[in-house]
Amino acid sequence: MTDLTALELGAEALAPDDPAWAAAPPVTVPLVPVPVDAQRNAYVRAAWRDRPYGATPSASVSVATHGDRLLMRLEWDGSGPIAGEFPDACAVLFPQGDGPADPVTMGDHTSPVLVWQWRDRLPIQKGMPAVRHLVSTGPGMFRPAPDGASLDAASSVDGIRWSVVLTGPRSALGDRGRVAVAVWNGANEERAGIGAVSSEWSAVQA
Amino acid sequence: MTQQGAAGQLAMVFDLNKCMGCQTCSVACKVLWTREEGEEHQWWMSVNTQPGLGTPKAWEDMGGGWRDDTPVPGHQPTRAEFGGGWDFNYQEVLFGGRGRDAHLQPVDRGDGTTRWGMNWDEDQGGGTYPNSYYFYLPRLCNHCTRPVCVSACPSGAMYKRHEDGIVLRDESVCQGARFCMEACPYKKISFNYVRGVSQHCIACFPRLEEGVAPACARQCPGRLVFVGDAADPAGPIHRLVHEWKVALPLHEEYGTGPNIFYVPPLSPYRLHDDFSVDEETPRIPPEYLESLFGPRVHAALDTLRDEMATVRSGGTSELLDTLIVYRWHDLFGPYTVDPAGLDRSPERVAVQLGRTRAGATEGE
Ligand code: SF4
Ligand code: SF4
Numbered sequence: 001m002t003d004l005t006a007l008e009l010g011a012e013a014l015a016p017d018d019p020a021w022a023a024a025p026p027v028t029v030p031l032v033p034v035p036v037d038a039q040r041n042a043y044v045r046a047a048w049r050d051r052p053y054g055a056t057p058s059a060s061v062s063v064a065t066h067g068d069r070l071l072m073r074l075e076w077d078g079s080g081p082i083a084g085e086f087p088d089a090c091a092v093l094f095p096q097g098d099g100p101a102d103p104v105t106m107g108d109h110t111s112p113v114l115v116w117q118w119r120d121r122l123p124i125q126k127g128m129p130a131v132r133h134l135v136s137t138g139p140g141m142f143r144p145a146p147d148g149a150s151l152d153a154a155s156s157v158d159g160i161r162w163s164v165v166l167t168g169p170r171s172a173l174g175d176r177g178r179v180a181v182a183v184w185n186g187a188n189e190e191r192a193g194i195g196a197v198s199s200e201w202s203a204v205q206a
Numbered sequence: 207m208t209q210q211g212a213a214g215q216l217a218m219v220f221d222l223n224k225c226m227g228c229q230t231c232s233v234a235c236k237v238l239w240t241r242e243e244g245e246e247h248q249w250w251m252s253v254n255t256q257p258g259l260g261t262p263k264a265w266e267d268m269g270g271g272w273r274d275d276t277p278v279p280g281h282q283p284t285r286a287e288f289g290g291g292w293d294f295n296y297q298e299v300l301f302g303g304r305g306r307d308a309h310l311q312p313v314d315r316g317d318g319t320t321r322w323g324m325n326w327d328e329d330q331g332g333g334t335y336p337n338s339y340y341f342y343l344p345r346l347c348n349h350c351t352r353p354v355c356v357s358a359c360p361s362g363a364m365y366k367r368h369e370d371g372i373v374l375r376d377e378s379v380c381q382g383a384r385f386c387m388e389a390c391p392y393k394k395i396s397f398n399y400v401r402g403v404s405q406h407c408i409a410c411f412p413r414l415e416e417g418v419a420p421a422c423a424r425q426c427p428g429r430l431v432f433v434g435d436a437a438d439p440a441g442p443i444h445r446l447v448h449e450w451k452v453a454l455p456l457h458e459e460y461g462t463g464p465n466i467f468y469v470p471p472l473s474p475y476r477l478h479d480d481f482s483v484d485e486e487t488p489r490i491p492p493e494y495l496e497s498l499f500g501p502r503v504h505a506a507l508d509t510l511r512d513e514m515a516t517v518r519s520g521g522t523s524e525l526l527d528t529l530i531v532y533r534w535h536d537l538f539g540p541y542t543v544d545p546a547g548l549d550r551s552p553e554r555v556a557v558q559l560g561r562t563r564a565g566a567t568e569g570e
Contacts, residue, residue, distance in 0.1 A: 043277040043358035043389045085284065085384070085397075124244070128402045132381075140360035142381050189282075192360045192383040 002029055002202045004179070006063040006070070013064065013071065014154045016163035021073055026060040029181055031196035034139045038105045039193050044140070054196035056183045059090070063179075063204055070170040072116075072179070073163065079187030080160045086186040087120035090164055093136070093180040094172045095201065103180035103198050106136045113180075115142060116166045118153040120186065130154075131166055139193025170206075177204045215351065215371035216409055217436035217443050218423065219453040220344050221469040221529055223510075224430035227342035229253050229325065231422035231431070235346075238421050239408070239562070244400030247291025249324045250407040251422045253344045257332040257494060261324045261345075262287040262393050270354065271391030272461030277354050280388040288396065289322030332494070336481065339489045341471040343498075344431075345456070346422065347394040347407035349373050351463030355406075358389035367566065370435075371465065372409040374565035380404055391460035411566055412558040417543035424538070424545075429531050434539030436465060441539050442528050443467070450525050452506045454499040469529065470495050470503050472510055 004027055013020040033054025039045045060075040078088035093103055094114040100107055107113030115134040131153040134142040151168040173179070180198035184190040235251040252261045260266065262283035270280030292312035299310050312320040331340025349372045356364040356373060363379035364386060366372070375386075380403040387395045387404060395406040410420035418424070423431035434441040446453040446469065453467035473490035475483050488507075495503045513523040528536075535542045561568050 039360075041358060041360050041385070043279075043354065043385055044360060046277050047279040047385070047388065085282065122399060124400050125402060127400065134381075138360075140381070140383060142361050143379055192381060192385070 002027055002198075002200070004061060004063045004202050004204045006065045006204055006206045009064045009066045009071070012066045012069055012167065014152060014165050014167060016073055016075075016154060016156045016165050021062055021064070024062040024064050024073070026062045026073070026075065027202075028058050029061045029198050029202060030058050031056050031181070031183065032104060032199045034104055034106065034182075034193050034195060034197055038139055040138045040141065041193075044193060048194055053185075053188055053190050053194045055188075056185060056196040059181050059183055061181055061202070065170055065206055068170050069167055070172060071165055071167045072181075073165045074181055074183070075161065075163045076183050077160050078162050078183065079185050081157055082120045082122055082186055084187060084189075086184075086189050086191050087122075088162060088186040089117060089119040089184040089191070089195075090162070090166075091115050091117040091182045092166055093182060093197070094174065095176065095178055095180075096135075096174070099176065099178065099201070102200055106139050106141070106182070106193065106197060109137045112137050114145060114172055116151055116153075116168055116172070117142070118155065118164050118166055119184075120155070120157075131168075133168070140191070142192070173204055173206070177206065178202065179204055213369050215436045215465055216349060216414070217434065217447070217465040217467065218346075218420075219432040219443050219446050219467045219469065221430040221432075222341055222343065222471040223469060223529075224428040225253070225342040225344060226428055227253055227255065227325075227328070228427060230425050230427055231344055232324065234421040234425035235407070238410070240405075244398035245396075245405070247285065247288050247319070248396040248398070248405060249290070250394070250396075250405075251344065251346045252324045253342050254325050255328050255331055255340050256343045256498070257340070258327040258330060260343075261326075263289065263322045263326070265393035266457070268393055269391065270389050270393070270460070272352060272354055277357060277389055278391070280391065282384050282388045283393050284318075285397075285399070286318030287322065288324075289319050289326065290324050292320060292323070332491075333489070336477045337489055339473060341473075341490065343456075343468070344422070345392065345394065346466060347373060347390075347409070348392055348455070348462065348464030348466045349407075349409055351465060352461065354389045354391070354462050355386035355395060358385040359383070360385065363565070365565070367411075370409075370411075370414065372411055372414075373406075374408060374411070375404065375406070376565035376567050377401070377403045377405075377563045391457065391462060392464070408562055408565075412561060413545060414541060416545075416548055417541055418545045418548070419538040419541040429534055429537060432537050432539075433541055438539065442536065443539070445528065446525075450509060451502065452509050452525065454502055454506055456498060458500050468499060469510070470499050470506055472507060 007024040062073040064071040100111040133145040155164040178201040182197040184195040240248040268281040382402040455464040476487040
């Protein structure tokens, strides 16, 4: 299990290039494709069985806190700013309750997973929220989370290298203090359960 | 395979022998449901000239549907394949001092959307002179009995409504994954790039709930669109589909169980090279009609021709009387209420618009 140590910041450093992040060393979190057989949807299995996806090998993850806020900075190589039908995207996953044994199925009906998802947006999509608060019960089986937690995100991109900071209530960590991350490569039409996700939960040492 | 039980099933029959391609149905739908930002290119109702590539371009080659109870991977139609939703150079022509040398045209944004649009290939049709032919095909979501779009949605945003079998989407749940667009073999789902959600025909459910026929049907000047419950044995839809068997689904082989049916078009005879009439051969090739409506199309056309012969020789035909539609309201089954008499206050309209986005799941 990859441990992540959260740094307490003096201010909420939302910008990915905020100098405060220099004190929070990034940890490489390995990613694997969400298995095609774990997709609970016959259409998605049929459409993606012979198509490669989820090839992003890892993400660089830094964690910080500021009071009751949790900040997660994810950096990875994607496909760059949205150019086709689907955007590059990333998410932080928090197991709820006992949680599933591993994060690769993005939760299940008995062990839902809380998701903070950021997606790159077209200029005409600025009315859409920067980050969505979701409950996942399986690959891509996302529904809006019932409570209106205050989430925010900021992003920068250098070529295909994304740096995205997601922030929300620290309470999302719950008692277990575990997280996983996921990324979607937009140029490969990855979305919903078609993406790359942490192969195991990471413990956050706050 | 998803086959969700419905207490009733809304169905429609379009008599293609009466469709004149006027697009009143398309525009009636457009002004009612897709006038907002992100909806410019959307035509939930579209009428194309057949044979043609249709809307979106070459949609019949895009896959989707069911084969042997397994969903068939499909192509997600792109913004360029739908085309349309153009901005015009009004500023340049009308106010920019170039009125004499610039002409009004769509602004090319470099995304291919100005090279196709709804009914782009209007009246091109098929065949060669003097045996050219065409007819019009109005298309909307088929509110299928086995809606592969619903099955393909991982977030559960789409569902088939129990009371009338119409297929709806709760946009607050829709993640914009667009598997529905890939899976729908009729390619009748569009994407709203501004709101990040998919959208499709809602069968005018706020009208249906008040006893009003869908706008495409009520506004059709050709008076050719029947609306009702497919299972009502006394209704014209049941009789046209199941009794007379002259109304057929489009591309039944796609496997989704469409609930929009078509009376296939009869055609004039072919002409010989010397312009004499070939009474043996219809102008529209029967095999082309079979490619759209299946092998039962031949019997359906025979029935129509036989009934016409009966009437010509002095007899009567209940089938033709039904298709002639002597009383306009006979088209609409239980949906004959005049919408002009309903509450259309801004407050009421806002509530109904909210319900269309929530896929009717929001309480009033
Ligand atoms: S026509 Fe397409 S969108 Fe409509 S119900 Fe059938 S599969 Fe779904
Ligand atoms: S309004 Fe009626 S006649 Fe006109 S195109 Fe539509 S279906 Fe055909």
